[in-house]
Amino acid sequence: MQFCNYTRPAAGFENDRVFGACGISGFINIDGARESGEKIKQMITILKDRENGLGAGFAAYGIFPDLADAYCIQLLLDDMESKQKVDEFLNAKGTIVKDEKIPTALPPASTNPPVLWRFFFHPPATVPADRHDDYIVDLVMFVNANIDGAFCMSSGKNMAVFKGNGWSYEVADFYKIQNYKAYMWLGHSRFPTNTPGWWGGAHPFSLLDWAVVHNGEITSYGTNKRFLETYGYKCTLLTDTEVLSYLFDLLVRRHKIPLPIATLAFNPPLYDKITQMSQTEQVALKNIRLTYRSAVVNGPFSIIVGKELPVPTLISLTDRKKLRPQVCAISDDGNTVYVSSEEASFQRLAIDPTFDLHYGEVWAPKAGTAVIVELGKGLVRNGTEEPFEKLELKIKESV
Secondary structure (H helix, E strand, O other): OOHHHOOOOOOOHHHHOOOOOOEEEEEEEOOOOOEEOHHHHHHHHOOHHHOOOOOEEEEEEOOOHHHOOOEEEEEEEOOHHHHHHHHHHHHHHOEEEEEEEOOOOOOOOOOOOOEEEEEEEEOOOOOOHHHHHHHHHHHHHHHHHHOOOEEEEEOOEOEEEEEEOOOHHHHHHHHOHHHOEEOEEEEEEOOOOOOOOOHHHOOOEEEOOEEEEEEEOOOOHHHHHHHHHOOOOOOOOOOOOHHHHHHHHHHHHHOOOOHHHHHHHHOOOOHHHHOOOOHHHHHHHHHHHHHOHHHOOOOOEEEEEEEOOOOOEEEEEEOOOOOOOOEEEEEOOOOEEEEEOOOHHHHHHHHOOOOOOOEEEEEOOOOOOOEEEEOOOEEEEEOOOOOOOOOOOOOOOOO
């Protein structure tokens, strides 16, 4: 594992690019049963041909049930001095109810690993409850931009992100993810296509309880970045995928747009398809495109997204030409939905008696169409619907 590549890269890193594929996988147990991280490890490591050994990561949901009301701020730190700065900053901004070193199994041959720490944190009583998420976002943006040697891996409730340099199995073993139990897991292998390998640049990318794993390239990064910065987000991680977690946070949490509509804003149909729709749908989609034209995500991509609140939810989406692969499966008992770059992830679980997965239906979502699965509810959308299918449209008449 290349711990020496932890720090942010210096200018001129463009020559360090490594081009290749990415592997993404994820699953959610609809009944809320928590499973060991060994399952997501097997799903992502079977996709080794999609890796280059430069990085991988995981997101787990439901792993801190005893501290589920606290924000878990997990950090990559240059040294204990950086940790002390974050400690002092958070103590001045609220209450740390618990902090601890993140358990790891450091390979003997590795040198210069980052300090990995987590703080369970409550905003001060003076901050209204409905402003807590915004308060945490401001803290994360400040830490990433202003505290030297500190970077927030994740900051949500009852969830965490684990990521770093190395092959996916190395990162999984390093963080001992088999010791965590979660009802939803996401996994990623490799680093972003156009940025160098460093710990903060590994996937997933997270803000609050959002976590995103991504295969592809966001060619609209510049436009998306400038749009987000007008709302106070700071893109400091030197990678295109960072904007995706912030876009979900902005549109869904702050602007309160329903998830299916938000995914249409990121990935709207082309105008020639819009003109074939009903008048009501045309009005709705044109308004979405005009209002959020700077939030449109261009380029080849396949993503899996997790969120914890108000209901744990798994979302997957591809670009509207599906230039990156994505397949889904559901277990025979209808309790678990899986998403991956390749069906090999499901087959790996099916042949292993440890998991004994029996799955029947395997399907490929339509290009640009979201799959949405909720805890306790199941498949809300399976990715084969028309844009507004299952949605009630209410268009306000112009005066």
